[in-house]
Amino acid sequence: MSELKNDLFLRALERKPVERTPVWIMRQAGRYLPEYRETRARAGNFLDLCQNPELACEVTLQPIDRYHLDAAILFSDILTIPDAMGLGLYFTEGEGPKFENPVRTAADVKRLGVPDPEQDLGYVMNAVRLIRQELHGRVPLIGFSGSPWTLATYMVEGGGTKVFAHAKGMMFDRPDLMHELLDVIARAVIAYLNAQVEAGAQALMVFDTWGGMLSDRAYREFSLQYMQRVVEGVIREHEGRKVPVILFTKGGGLWLRDMAATGCDALGLDWTMNIGEARRQVGDKVALQGNMDPCVLYASPERIRQEVATILEEYGHGSGHVFNLGHGIHPGIDPEHTAALVQAVRELSPAYHT
Ligand code: CP3
Numbered sequence: 001m002s003e004l005k006n007d008l009f010l011r012a013l014e015r016k017p018v019e020r021t022p023v024w025i026m027r028q029a030g031r032y033l034p035e036y037r038e039t040r041a042r043a044g045n046f047l048d049l050c051q052n053p054e055l056a057c058e059v060t061l062q063p064i065d066r067y068h069l070d071a072a073i074l075f076s077d078i079l080t081i082p083d084a085m086g087l088g089l090y091f092t093e094g095e096g097p098k099f100e101n102p103v104r105t106a107a108d109v110k111r112l113g114v115p116d117p118e119q120d121l122g123y124v125m126n127a128v129r130l131i132r133q134e135l136h137g138r139v140p141l142i143g144f145s146g147s148p149w150t151l152a153t154y155m156v157e158g159g160g161t162k163v164f165a166h167a168k169g170m171m172f173d174r175p176d177l178m179h180e181l182l183d184v185i186a187r188a189v190i191a192y193l194n195a196q197v198e199a200g201a202q203a204l205m206v207f208d209t210w211g212g213m214l215s216d217r218a219y220r221e222f223s224l225q226y227m228q229r230v231v232e233g234v235i236r237e238h239e240g241r242k243v244p245v246i247l248f249t250k251g252g253g254l255w256l257r258d259m260a261a262t263g264c265d266a267l268g269l270d271w272t273m274n275i276g277e278a279r280r281q282v283g284d285k286v287a288l289q290g291n292m293d294p295c296v297l298y299a300s301p302e303r304i305r306q307e308v309a310t311i312l313e314e315y316g317h318g319s320g321h322v323f324n325l326g327h328g329i330h331p332g333i334d335p336e337h338t339a340a341l342v343q344a345v346r347e348l349s350p351a352y353h354t
Contacts, residue, residue: 143201212251
């Protein structure tokens with residue numbers, strides 16, 4: 001494997017000195033890019049794109065080529081694990097992900113096993129290996145998974161939801177069953193992330209998109225506890241270098257200290273929190289990644305630049321900041337506006353690292 005030419009992202013996650021603040025964008029390969037839409041059309045649909053390592057590699061590299069971002073993220077989805085568990089993932093246009101066989105009963109939970117990453121999710125590992133090869137050490141590659149709780153919500157609901165009737169229903173009525181489900185998912189997540197590291201992923205991110213929908217007590221018991229297990233179970237050093245782990249709970253501002261105490265290396269922040277305040281709370285325990293409101297990208301390039309300046313200033317001097325949005329980029333964004341964000345971070349951040 002070739003040496004990394006740009007390791008700003010890994011250094012910032014380790015809170016080591018950097019010349020400028022690294023930047024990448026959640027959902028950086030996606031529908032807002034015309035080249036992505038072109039490749040997706042060639043693949044047929046989103047799932048076929050995920051399952052084709054050559055095309056997944058191609059779309060992973062598109063935002064790197066266009067914007068010279070400081071990290072690449074594997075093009076895949078968090079729902080690959082439940083699909084490999086036999087739930088039958090499919091996407092309907094405009095309605096998001098769905099499962100043919102949701103998990104509702106004790107018998108449904110008992111049927112679930114931990115997928116073998118190379119056997120059952122080989123297309124993901126092949127994509128990781130190919131992307132690493134094609135990156136030629138330009139920037140590090142991020143591997144990822146959903147958090148056990150977030151995956152459980154999709155598996156129990158059978159798709160997306162605003163209310164979480166079935167998932168929270170199971171959590172309150174049959175906490176034992178929900179724990180049994182979370183236990184098998186956590187083991188699957190650990191095996192999946194470790195296989196990604198073995199295949200070449202150089203940092204890991206856990207997406208807890210729905211942890212913020214829980215009460216304080218329920219978050220600790222049903223989400224945080226299992227992310228802690230993931231942090232403890234994953235490979236933390238590979239190819240002679242630390243493999244940093246980033247935990248991201250959307251709406252998780254209340255629990256930053258607790259998340260930092262899991263032993264992870266960094267926290268992803270959504271846009272609701274002041275990043276300077278977050279830094280005061282976590283001290284020098286973890287790095288922070290975030291946290292511009294994705295909707296700022298609907299505004300003018302001048303306004304985007306101002307907002308970047310404000311977030312850099314809120315974080316303040318020193319390393320430990322990876323610039324990102326507070327959640328995924330929206331499909332309707334003008335790619336030139338994303339370029340304005342990246343340019344602003346490149347131009348304005350060196351002043352904070354002198
Ligand atoms: O960040 C990246 O560029 C890496 C790729 C990535 C995707 N999904 C690609 C994708 C990642 C990290 C995800 C994670 C994911 N998938 C999450 C957690 C995200 C978070 O930020 O909290 C969730 C909840 C999912 C499940 C999922 N997949 C949803 C809700 C959707 C949207 C459906 C829709 O119609 O918009 C997807 C599809 C999806 N995953 C797309 C992409 C680029 C859009 C697919 C397309 O239409 O081309």
